[in-house]
Amino acid sequence: MTLSSRRLSCLVPRPSLSRLLAALSLGVAGLSVPLHASAQATQASAQEEPFEPQLGRHGKDVMWLPTPDALAERLMRMAGLGPQDVFVDLGAGDGRVSIAAARDFQAQALGVEFDPKMVAVSQRNAQEAGVADRTRFIEGDIFKADFSQANIVFMYLLPQLNLRLRPTLLAMAPGTRLITHQFHMGRWEPDETTLIAHRPGYLWIVPANAGGQWALSYQLGAGHGQATLDLSQTFQKLKGTVAMGELQTTLRQPRLTGDRIAFAFTDPQGHLREFTGVVTADRIRGTVTGPEDSTSFTAKRVGAAPPVGGSEPPSQEELDAAAASLGSE
Structure with missing residues (x-):
């Protein structure tokens, strides 16, 4: 006999006790039907309600924590986002960044x-925002999806994931803008950094491959200037030399922004020559300015283009360092 039954036996005569316990059993059994029915109704109601994500929802590689609207807008403005652009958000979450790109900047957006x-x-949020015709959301793995048609890429991923994506991003068309919330890309230094409410954001511009040797030709008064240009490149950083006959000199402040290149050197006559141009696969064409005037120049690639420094997959050491940096960011 249980403790409750012993207590009841002290208060209720034995013939009445059996009748009371039977009555209690009937009462509990009678309650079980409406409770079960209520649970079924609650479950059915929950199934009918649309799914609402919760902060910190775990995905394949990261948990969902959205980028603040003000920082997302700032990054899009840094990237020069406009109606002519194709924007992609890798790890799109609830779609808010892609929706903002389509709604506020009239871009075509992919999540x-x-x-x-x-x-x-x-998809539901895009429909409600009235931008379903300018947005597309696909279920996919960011390491396998084809987003090569985009010219602006947004990411809020862990730094080691950024590093794994880095070779793919660096191989995109020169001038493609990459914007990230919070996390960097290791040795690839950003072209611009911003900060809103203590939250950092970064911009990179994918560089052309300008490394290697080039035969440089430009107008020089009534004649022509001829030189051999030798450039080495790591990410968007350039350094190099120019050889004119027996004279060799280093380049001053060589810069590469997308497919735009600039450099300068002092020619054999002691004149500073400043070059600005556009890099294609095997040509650089642009303008050279000297003490007399400005004129055009052409540089033709000699031999095959070497790989851009940094375009190889990250080392395990770099991946480990990126993972360790999470504690300080």
């Missing part, structure tokens, strides 16, 4: 998201 429930949320 890549591994979680099918979040893809459905993004």
Whole structure:
């Protein structure tokens, strides 16, 4: 006999006790039907309600924590986003950044998201925002998805994931703008850094491949200037020399921004020659300015283009350092 039954036996005569326990059993059994029915109704109601993501929802590689609207807008302005651009958000979450790109900047926007429930949320949000015709959300793995058509890429990923994506990003068309919230890309230094409410954001511009040897030709008064240009490149950073006959000199402040190149050197006559041009696969064409006037120049690639320094996959050491940096960011 249980403790409750012993207590009841002290208060209730034994013949009445059996009748009381039977009555209690009937009462509990009678309650079980409406409670079960209520649980079924609650479950059915929950199934009918649309899925609403919660902060910190875990995905394949990261948890969902959205970028603040003010920082997302600032990054899009840094990237020069406009109606002519194709914008992609890698790890799109609820789609808010892609939706803002389409709504506020009239860009075509693509969101890549591994979680099918979040893809459905993004599609619903885009419909409600009136930009379903300018946005597309796909379920996919950011390391396998084809986003090569984009010229602006947004990411809020862990630094080691940024590093794994780095070779793919560096191989995109020169001039492609990459913007990230919070996390860097290791040895690839950003072209611009911003800060809003203590939250950092970064911009990179994918450089052309300008490394290697070039045969440089430009107008020099009534004649022509001829030189051999030798450039080495790591990410967007350049250094190099120019040889004119037996004379060799270093370049002054060589710069590469997308496919735009600039450099200067002192010619054999002691004149500073400043060059600005556009890099294509095997040509650099632009303008050279000297003490007399400005004229055109051409440089033709000699031999094959070497790989851009930094375009190889990150080392394990760099990946480990990126993971360790999480504690300080």
